[in-house]
Amino acid sequence: MTSNLLPEGNLESLIKKSEINRVLVLQWRDLEDPDSGGSELHSHKIAEIWATHGVEVCFRTSAVKREKKIIQRSGYTSVRSSGRFSVFVAAPIDILTSRLGKFDAVVETWNGMPFMTPLITRGPNIAFLHHQHGPLWDLALPKPFAMTGRFFERKVAPFFYKRTPIVTLSESSREEISSVLGLNSKNIHVVEPGIDESFKFSTNKSQDPLVVVAGRLSPYKQIENVVSAVEKVRSSIPNAKLEIIGNGPHEANIRTFINSLRDKSWISMKGHLPEEDLIDAYQRAWVVTSSSRSEGWGMTLTEAARCGTASIASSIPGHMNSVAHGTSGFLFKDNEEYVSHLLSLLSSRDIAINIGQAAHNWSSRFTWQKAATESFRLLASTKQS
Numbered sequence: 001m002t003s004n005l006l007p008e009g010n011l012e013s014l015i016k017k018s019e020i021n022r023v024l025v026l027q028w029r030d031l032e033d034p035d036s037g038g039s040e041l042h043s044h045k046i047a048e049i050w051a052t053h054g055v056e057v058c059f060r061t062s063a064v065k066r067e068k069k070i071i072q073r074s075g076y077t078s079v080r081s082s083g084r085f086s087v088f089v090a091a092p093i094d095i096l097t098s099r100l101g102k103f104d105a106v107v108e109t110w111n112g113m114p115f116m117t118p119l120i121t122r123g124p125n126i127a128f129l130h131h132q133h134g135p136l137w138d139l140a141l142p143k144p145f146a147m148t149g150r151f152f153e154r155k156v157a158p159f160f161y162k163r164t165p166i167v168t169l170s171e172s173s174r175e176e177i178s179s180v181l182g183l184n185s186k187n188i189h190v191v192e193p194g195i196d197e198s199f200k201f202s203t204n205k206s207q208d209p210l211v212v213v214a215g216r217l218s219p220y221k222q223i224e225n226v227v228s229a230v231e232k233v234r235s236s237i238p239n240a241k242l243e244i245i246g247n248g249p250h251e252a253n254i255r256t257f258i259n260s261l262r263d264k265s266w267i268s269m270k271g272h273l274p275e276e277d278l279i280d281a282y283q284r285a286w287v288v289t290s291s292s293r294s295e296g297w298g299m300t301l302t303e304a305a306r307c308g309t310a311s312i313a314s315s316i317p318g319h320m321n322s323v324a325h326g327t328s329g330f331l332f333k334d335n336e337e338y339v340s341h342l343l344s345l346l347s348s349r350d351i352a353i354n355i356g357q358a359a360h361n362w363s364s365r366f367t368w369q370k371a372a373t374e375s376f377r378l379l380a381s382t383k384q385s
Helices: 011-018 038-052 087-096 134-140 143-160 171-181 223-233 251-259 275-284 299-306 335-346 349-363 368-381
Strands: 022-026 056-061 070-073 076-080 105-109 125-128 166-168 188-190 210-214 241-245 267-271 287-290 310-314 329-332
Touching: 011 038, 011 368, 022 038, 022 087, 038 056, 038 076, 038 105, 038 125, 038 299, 038 368, 056 087, 125 368, 134 143, 143 171, 166 171, 171 188, 210 223, 210 275, 210 299, 223 241, 223 251, 223 335, 241 275, 251 267, 275 299, 287 299, 287 335, 299 310, 299 349, 310 335, 310 349, 329 335, 335 349
Parallel strands: 022 056, 022 105, 056 076, 105 125, 125 166, 166 188, 210 241, 210 287, 241 267, 287 310, 310 329
Antiparallel strands: 070 076
């Protein structure tokens, strides 16, 4: 449990004063898992910076098919074994039996199903919780299992996490987690994620108005809604184009939907892109968008902002803080607003560039060094003096 005042200092001094030198991170999926997403990228960036400052970090995740069990990555270790669901039993057992060695602190990534770390560790610990998963259970599991998962997340797990400091990514997610899970908002700490320095500003927009949507292709991302919105825009701006970047379990459904359209020539499905090509897409886009039902943040939106591109996103917790409405882009509450905002940004290259410039300026506040330092500050506050 944290004290009222968090320890002061930069990351180096926090590590030295806390004497937290070995950290175990429990996480559902590894960064290399085909189904990994923003949650895995977030913890990777934090661990990478901790490791560069001398902290020995070890991840314990589920197995990655046809890949090595133990790997070294960016200065930390990742132990990848157990099945998709059995990892929630096997990983806690590893802690109880000290199978992975002794650690000074434990960090849990609570991604729907928790590892229940408050029951198995008494030392310094925190949990990363990007958002509650209420509406996503029905999309991921058959109804009986979805109901069980949602009940456990909302009614059972929170009781055990009352004294565990929670890190979330936005103020809107903090409010939602407190309201839905019943956790004390004073114990939920907002640490905004960063943006890699490789994402550079550019005004080199595509010749035709271009909308880009990027991320894991999951049902809750509602890519079909993006397609439908841009299709409506094309009745007024017939040369508008759409690029869909990413892969995932819903890809076949999206392709079927696109193939049902009378004209699909304006849509490109790019699959997973290397970072340099992703940056190029962000820079060429007039708008980057998300119609997701649930997010803890909108990492593609802030990455695009850093590249000088405005965003249009659904008005949900997470998006509400990763888009500055009227400055870095716009939030929409329904499809009528969605189409209206798309029309306003795709109607003029100059408008797109000007709002993109404002988005870039606004995004300068987000750095991974700051995110890693503030996350460790909270972890250090749990160390008993």
